[in-house]
Amino acid sequence: MLLINNLSFFRDDNIIFENLNLSLGNGQITQIRGKNGSGKTTFLKVILNILSSNTGEIIWEGQNVKKNIFKFYNEITYIADHNTSSRELSILDNIKFWKGLSSSNLSDDKIFSLLETFNLKKYLNTEIMYLSSGEVKKLELLRIVLEQKKIWVLDEPYNHLDDSSAEILNQTFVDHTNNNGIILFASHYNPLISKLEILDFN
Amino acid sequence: MFFIKKIFLFFKRELKLFFRNIVSIFSNILFFFLSIFIFVFALGADEQNLKSIGLGIIWSLLVLSSTLSLRKFYEEDFNNGVLVIIHMRGISYELIVFLKILSHFLFVQVPFLISIPVASLLFNLPIYEVYNLIFTFIIGSLILSCLSSMSASMNLLNKANFSIGGIIVLLFSVPVIIFSVGINEVDSDFKSLINILIGMALIFLGISPWASAAFIKLALRNK
Incomplete structure (x- = not known):
């Protein structure tokens, strides 16, 4: 399980997100929705330790991600925008x-x-x-x-895809979650996936 | 075992990219040759004159030519996120930089070795000076690769004025030129100067992976 506790990120005294809590269990698929500039990509980069959070911690399988970064990276893959x-x-x-x-x-x-x-x-x-x-x-x-x-982190995975390719991607997501995978993605697109959970950044 | 395989894959990819970009490598060598020709024509046919300043000109142009490909050092891998993905697959940024320096030395600097004997002919340099030039260039170009790495990583987010990257390399390459050209002076101590050059190469090889990795991490945070 991936746990995100009280995560905050500020840039030049601007609050991008504050005290964010999230838990992602096996077989869970979560979409981050929000308008442009709401901090979706920044949040994904903080999870991946590309950016450092100002407060809070990320726990993977009971261990702090920052202290075991390569162990965490061994379980995660990332698609950027x-x-x-x-x-x-x-x-x-x-x-x-x-x-x-x-x-x-x-x-x-x-x-x-x-x-x-x-x-x-x-x-x-x-x-x-x-x-x-x-x-x-x-x-x-x-x-x-x-x-x-095991963990897929994707930023705008539906961009540039036609309808049939988007459908293939939806099915790929379902197959991965059925195999106990974890998916977190940021997108403006509203895919038709039955067990999709939404994290609203607006 | 997997780790060695990853490093091997890294070099294989760099080799493929080298062959895809071979035109730009040849352009750098062509720039070097044309600049040599311009100097030869500008200085006239005085054989003694050419011989006395030839080594200095060749070294200066080698440094200038190596700054031409500076921008390509990290730019594409940084912009398209390849550096992040390689790091996520278990290779630290410091090691990525070290491997990049080695591949830059092998695929960008070493091709210049072919051009050095030909350039030396144009200045009518004695054979021992050509040997010295090749020997000092092998060590000096490794230092130049380290300098290029630091300069390119420092300017990853600098889209407006990249010439500053070249200035940094030129500025720090002055000691390399002093010791490399100094080897051919009559009263110079060859062994001591070579040892100083090797020492400089080892210091830069030790410092630049940490420095460049720190600049890359900083650039990623501000991207």
């Missing part, structure tokens, strides 16, 4: 890099089937710079499945 694929490398090069880096044991057959699902298999040897925004986004989403981590 921008694409982390290298523009000059092909889809295959990026996949090989992410797979090796996360020590994933996902089989090649499974990876090819995911590429087929996201309609990316035909661009396997195409450099990322030649793909559309939606296709790059789908590759990013493929990375979270590829990395096989």
